[in-house]
Amino acid sequence: MTRKPYRLAAVDVGTNSIHMIIVEAEARGYRIIDREKEMVQLGRGSLDGEPLTDEAIKRGIGALRTMKEIATRWDADKVVAVATSALREAPNRDRFIKEAEKSAGIKVRVISGEEEADYIFGAVRAAVDFHGGSALCIDIGGGSVEMIVGTRDEIYFTASEPLGSLRLAQKFFRTDPSDAASIERCQRHVRKRLKRPLSSIASLGYDFCVGTSGTIMTLAEIASDKTSPDRIEAGLRWLSRVSLGLLIPRLSALSVSERCERFGIDPKRGESVLAGAILLHEALDRLDLDGLWACSAALREGIVERTLQKRRSGDESEGGVRESAVLALAERSNYERRHAAHVAKLALRIFDQTSDLHALGETERELLRYAAILHEIGLHVSFQGHHRHSYYLIRHAGLKGLTDDEVAIVANVARYYRKAAPKPDDANLLELGEKQRDVARKLIAILRVADGLDRGHKQAVRDVRIRTTNGVVNFEVRQRTAADLEIESGQKRAKYFSRLFGRPVNFAMRG
Numbered sequence: 001m002t003r004k005p006y007r008l009a010a011v012d013v014g015t016n017s018i019h020m021i022i023v024e025a026e027a028r029g030y031r032i033i034d035r036e037k038e039m040v041q042l043g044r045g046s047l048d049g050e051p052l053t054d055e056a057i058k059r060g061i062g063a064l065r066t067m068k069e070i071a072t073r074w075d076a077d078k079v080v081a082v083a084t085s086a087l088r089e090a091p092n093r094d095r096f097i098k099e100a101e102k103s104a105g106i107k108v109r110v111i112s113g114e115e116e117a118d119y120i121f122g123a124v125r126a127a128v129d130f131h132g133g134s135a136l137c138i139d140i141g142g143g144s145v146e147m148i149v150g151t152r153d154e155i156y157f158t159a160s161e162p163l164g165s166l167r168l169a170q171k172f173f174r175t176d177p178s179d180a181a182s183i184e185r186c187q188r189h190v191r192k193r194l195k196r197p198l199s200s201i202a203s204l205g206y207d208f209c210v211g212t213s214g215t216i217m218t219l220a221e222i223a224s225d226k227t228s229p230d231r232i233e234a235g236l237r238w239l240s241r242v243s244l245g246l247l248i249p250r251l252s253a254l255s256v257s258e259r260c261e262r263f264g265i266d267p268k269r270g271e272s273v274l275a276g277a278i279l280l281h282e283a284l285d286r287l288d289l290d291g292l293w294a295c296s297a298a299l300r301e302g303i304v305e306r307t308l309q310k311r312r313s314g315d316e317s318e319g320g321v322r323e324s325a326v327l328a329l330a331e332r333s334n335y336e337r338r339h340a341a342h343v344a345k346l347a348l349r350i351f352d353q354t355s356d357l358h359a360l361g362e363t364e365r366e367l368l369r370y371a372a373i374l375h376e377i378g379l380h381v382s383f384q385g386h387h388r389h390s391y392y393l394i395r396h397a398g399l400k401g402l403t404d405d406e407v408a409i410v411a412n413v414a415r416y417y418r419k420a421a422p423k424p425d426d427a428n429l430l431e432l433g434e435k436q437r438d439v440a441r442k443l444i445a446i447l448r449v450a451d452g453l454d455r456g457h458k459q460a461v462r463d464v465r466i467r468t469t470n471g472v473v474n475f476e477v478r479q480r481t482a483a484d485l486e487i488e489s490g491q492k493r494a495k496y497f498s499r500l501f502g503r504p505v506n507f508a509m510r511g
Contacts, residue, residue, distance in 0.1 A: 006311070007033070009071035010303035011064070011081035013108055015043035016142030016166050016272065017214065018060065020067045021300050022074050025308055029126075036070055038063040039268040043086035043143050047167050051092040060096065064104035080303050081108045084116050085143025085164060112431040113160025115404065117146040118396045119302030124210050125152050126305050127297035128236070133207030138283060138292065139299075140215040140276050142166035147197055147283075148396075149204050153332055155396030156381050156389065157204055159197035163190060165215045168275035178252045178274060186275060190282045198286045204381070209284075209292035211239065214269065215276035220294035222263040223247045240291035241284040248277050309398065321401035326370045329397045333377035339457045344372035346464060347450035353466040354473070357501045358442045367406055368443045371413035375447065378414075391415035391428065408432055409440045416444045417451050421496040445497040452493035453477065455486045472504045473497075479509060 006025040011018065017039045023030040040059040046052050052060075064081070071079050081100075087093045087110045100108045111119070120139045128135070130152045139146040143164035149157040172186040211220070216239070223243040251259060251274045260270040284291065330340065347368055351358070358364075378389030394411040402410070412429055416422045422429055422444060429437055453461045460483040465476040475494070477487055491507050498505040 004075070007074055007076045008304060008307055009067070009074070009076040009079040010300045010307070011067055011079065011106065011108075012298070012300040012303070013042070013060070013064075013081060013083035013087065014141055014299075015047070015084060015086040015144075015164055016041055016268070018042070018063045018067070019298075019300050020070070021304065022071060022076055023304050025311075030304060030308060034070060034074060036067050038066070039266055041142070041166060041268055043164075043166050044170070046086065046090060047143055047170065048162075049089060049091065052086065052090045052096060056086075057096055057099065061099050061103050064100050064106050064108075068104045068106050078307070079106055080307055081106050082116075082119070082299070082303060083108050083110045084141055084299070085113075085162070085167075088112070089143070113144060113146065114158055114395055114428070114431060116144075116299060117148045117158040117160060118155065118398075119299045119306065120146055120212055121148045121150055121155055121158075121302070121396065122305045122398065123297040123299065123301035124212060124295060125150075126301065127295055128210055128293070130207075134205070136201060136206040136209045136287075137212060138209065138216070138280065139212045140165055140279060141213060142272065145279060145283075147201060149201055149206050150396065153397075154329075154393055157200060157392055158396065159200070161193050161197060163193055163279055165272035165276035165279065168279060169272040173271075173275060177255045177258075180252075183248075183252055183274075183278065186278050187282060190279050191286070194283060194286060198283065202287060209287075209289055210236070211280070211292040211294045212296075212298045214298075215273065216280065216292075216294050217296055218265055218269055218273055219244060219247065219277055219280065222265070236293040236295055238291055239294050241281065241289060242291075244277060244281045244284065244291075248274070248281060251277060306398070309400070322366070322370075322399070325397075325400040325402070326373055329393070329399065330373050330377060333374075333380040333393060335374070335377050335380075336457065338459065339454060340373045340376065342454050342459045343375065343447070343450050344369050346453050346461065347372045347447050349464055350446045350450055350466065354446070354501075356468070357473075357503070358446075360439065360442060363406075364439055364443065367409050367439075368413065368446060370402075371410045371417075371443060371447055372450065374410065375414040375417045375451065387415055387418050405432065405436050409436055409443070412440045413443045413447055417447045418493075421448075421499075441500055445500045448493040449475070449490055449497055452489035452491075453483075453486050455489035461486050461490075468503070472506055473501070475505065475507045477507060477509050483509065 009022045011020045020036045021032050022034040024033050040063050042056050042060045097108050100106050121137055124137050134151045137148045141164045144160050145163045147159045172182050220237040220239040256270045260267050374394055377393050378386035381389040391411045399407050460481045461477055462480040463478040467474050494505045
């Protein structure tokens with residue numbers, strides 16, 4: 001009897017539309033066997049902190065119910081659904097999530113902007129030949145724009161800005177057709193919000209640019225470039241900055257209904273396509289790019305890639321997979337092995353001797369070790385801000401065997417090993433649940449001290465012994481050679497440890 005191929009339904013609950021693809025796993029990939037898309041505009045009438053409207057919720061649940069029926073007909077083994085900006089920001093998102101599970105039988109998981117970018121870039125890496133280089137990926141959703149820079153193996157930078165096409169359309173284009181003043185206000189707003197992330201992207205550099213999302217695919221199809229023939233290579237369509245710039249006044253001169261008739265696009269897409277064009281043109285102009293390659297792969301394909309990757313690695317030893325993935329990332333990033341190993345050793349010594357303070361277990365101990373190994377891999381990108389680069393590299397490396405929460409904890413611990421301690425409202429910490437944030441803070445406090453004790457990368461401190469006497473945590477530092485620099489750095493880094501655990505800290509040296 002022939003065994004049925006594994007089938008997966010991936011659902012992207014977006015601000016503008018809800019997409020689903022159903023795939024059949026193959027030995028070296030998958031094939032798409034069905035698609036479904038509904039332009040429900042979940043973010044219509046909401047966004048910027050406003051709750052989802054009753055009408056939007058009804059449209060969204062109806063679409064999910066239809067998609068679950070299709071997935072059931074295909075006998076899908078699993079349905080994975082993730083939601084982005086509209087639900088991320090909605091104060092009544094729990095209502096939608098509960099209704100989706102109750103009425104449609106679909107469990108929707110809301111993901112952060114960082115994770116959204118990770119899924120998108122995973123899809124691009126699978127669909128596009130990087131030719132050994134690096135790429136900038138721009139994805140324009142209904143609620144936000146994601147920008148990612150990376151290679152086939154690593155992500156160097158991600159940014160998520162609340163500049164989605166539907167959000168901009170609702171904010172700036174309330175007349176039909178649009179007027180010149182509204183276009184200018186939208187352009188100014190976009191320039192201001194993009195200034196910082198585009199500056200970082202320009203400083204990193206990349207070899208080519210890829211655009212994903214329905215908005216960009218639509219723009220690539222309708223833009224008329226009179227300066228050169230259309231270019232289509234390996235399933236990608238070229239969209240030049242010149243043709244995009246010529247398209248904007250053509251779109252703005254038409255009403256929504258006229259745009260739809262003239263270009264043959266969906267009425268709901270017609271409302272937001274001008275805003276998307278302005279956003280993309282400003283980004284290309286600021287980066288001085290001639291254009292980009294429009295790619296149909298997007299978040300839903302990223303869901304498939306991630307889910308199938310985890311499934312295929314499921315028969316491997318969990319511990320071996322985890323450690324191998326961490327060490328492989330460290331090696332790819334040309335890490336300083338001796339320093340990383342020594343900091344890991346000191347961090348675990350501190351962890352083991354302060355269990356009465358942190359009350360953490362073996363899993364957290366393992367995550368601390370991984371963070372110590374990876375804490376300086378951001379130097380592979382640049383020295384300046386390398387702790388932030390370490391965060392991005394870890395967060396988006398696709399570390400096999402680790403859950404999303406575990407990866408986020410390791411990334412955050414590495415992120416704060418130096419310089420400023422974490423603040424309660426730091427966005428990258430808020431992506432974690434309350435329990436995971438508590439774990440991350442405790443591990444951060446330990447790693448900061450451990451790295452300080454190898455400040456000179458000379459392994460001058462051979463060991464540390466910790467005793468708590470009369471409420472004071474005493475670090476007895478055992479030196480191999482002169483370690484004045486390390487003692488001073490350890491004491492400085494221990495301020496956060498003292499504040500977090502509510503105990504005074506003292507350092508003493510012993511030969």
